[in-house]
Amino acid sequence: MKAVQCKEVTKKYGRRTALHGVSFSMEENKIIGLAGRNGAGKTTLLKILTGLLKESDGEAEVYGNRPFNNLLVSANSIYIDDQMNFPTSLTLKEILEEGRRFYHNWDHTLAMNLFDYFGFHPKGHHNELSKGKESTFNMIIGLASRSALTIFDEPTTGMDAAVRKDFYRALLKDYLAYPRTILLSTHHLEEVEDLLEEIIVLQKGNLLLHTSMEDMKSYAVAVSGRNESMPEWMKHKVFLYEEKQGPYEKTIILENDLTTVEKEELKRNGVQLSAVSASDAFVYMTGEANGKGGLDDVFSGHINSGSGQKTSQL
Amino acid sequence: MILDTDGMKPIYIQIAEWIESEIMNGGLNVDEKVYSQYKLADIYNINPATAAKGLTKLAEEGILYDKRGIGKFVAEGARQMIIEKRKNQTLKQLIDDVVTEAGYLQMSENEIIELIRNSWKGGSE
Structure with missing residues (x-):
């Protein structure tokens, strides 16, 4: 069974459309990343999947059920973000106890061990936590719930580098022991790319890409060298x-469809080819730069008003 | 020297190569069980599907064999297969690159052979 299936999911907030007919499906028990620039529609999509928002059009299904107003989906999924509200009268320990009451797969030993490891005080209160501590506490709830569909929306907000590393490690270890479908949105793609099996990229409310991490890593290639050593055929390539x-010199990021012969020719011309990491490829494919030139052009005062997603002039 | 070696070797290949070197240096012997994809994922902090891909690659090449439900084991003659593979692929690729480079530098065949011979002597001293 598919863990998640979206058919033409559209979400409108008044006149603004946050999601434009997004369709994709996710196999169960994978760790999948959701990437997109600010305002791309990530949170909207994740909230629809956990039934916190209702799609305006199209259909979202989680384990075959429409998530909105659905207790079965609520009991088997969890949505963790940095704006979680808990009753201020409860202590942190009491909040975890409530989690145990609600989530049938809840692992209280894991919850308490992580709670101690990260140095929380049992009598502390959620609204007194620092930004990073709050995210850490929410993460503990997300992991301990062991929900069939576990969604983390920007879970590392405010966490320092060491805690982020611990979190990724905890996530992987617990996933290895108890495989489940985990969907993770993050702005730190470079930190999680080895953990992910697949990645979904949203851009301006549209699905831009859904692919394996392996393919994402070889999606783009960087070509750099002197202007005159770029062969004629380069202009037929898709420039990112x-x-x-x-x-006299430039670097071009292009979609990685170079043939061996083309690579040989570039190399003969003294042009350097280098790998583009998944997170850099993501930045290039979703960049505001697409079709407009880079930030430098904003400052130099001439921005081409091309609206195409990809330029292909040399 | 072209792209592929430029730090862009996929992780599953690196996993496969790591297991190969364990077999080569005697860390893993014939009929011994290889780490599972989950164990490898834990050790290297990677997605288990990536680790599985590395194991599958070796199984397809006949270096490992599958015992259904138990795991993957080192096949009879695995060492020899790895040696052959490295001779025919890795080493040949390196030599092709050397010859190509020599071509750009307009070196003769003898000059290259001389270089290799010197390096060989240097290495065996």
């Missing part, structure tokens, strides 16, 4: 980004 390095 182009940057001048001084008057």
Whole structure:
């Protein structure tokens, strides 16, 4: 069974459309990343999947059920973000006890061990926690719930580097022991890319890409060298980004469909080819730069008003 | 020297190569059970599907064999297969690169052979 299935899911807030007919499906028991620039529609999508919002059009299904107003989905999924509200009268320990009452797969030993490891005080209160501590506490709830569909929306907000590392490690270890469907949205793609099996990229409310992490890592290639050593055929390639390095040299990021012969020719011309990491590829494919030139152009005062997603001029 | 070696070797290949070197240096012997995808994921902090891909690659090449439901084991003659593979693929690729580079530098065949011979002597001293 598919863990998640979305058919043409659209969400409108008044006149603004946050999601434009997004369709995809997710196999169960995978860790999947959700990436997108600010305002791409990530949170809206995740909230629809956990039944916190209702889609305006189309259909979202979680384990075959429509999530909105559905107790079965509520009991088997959890949505963790940095704006979780808990009753202020409860202590942190009491909140965990409530989690145990609600989530049937809840692992209280794990919850308490993590609680101690991260140095929480049992009598502390959620609204007194610092930003990073709050995220850490929410993460503990997300992991301990062992929900069939576990969703983390920007879970590492405010966490320091060491805690983020611990969190990723805890997430992987617990997933290995208890496989489940985990959907993780993050702005730190470079930190989680090895944990993910697949990635979904949203751009301006549209699904831009849903692929394996392996493919994402070889999606783009960086080509750099002198202007005159770029062969004629380069202009037929799909450019994701182009940057001048001084008057005579430039780096071009393009979709990685170079043939061996083409690579040989570039190399013969003294042009350097290098790998583009998954997180860099993500930045290039979703960049505001697409079709407009980079930030530098904003400052130099000439922005081409092209609206295409990809440029292909040399 | 082209792209592929430039730090962009996929993780599953690196996992496969790590198991190969364990077999080569005697860390893993014939009919011994290899780490599971979950164990490898835990050790290297990677997604288990990535680790599984590395194991599958070796199984497809006949270096490992599958015991259904138990795991993957080192096949008879695995070492020899790895040696052959490295000779025919890795080493040949390196030599191709050397010859290509020599071509750009307009070196003769003899010059290259001389270089290899010197390096060989240097290495065996």
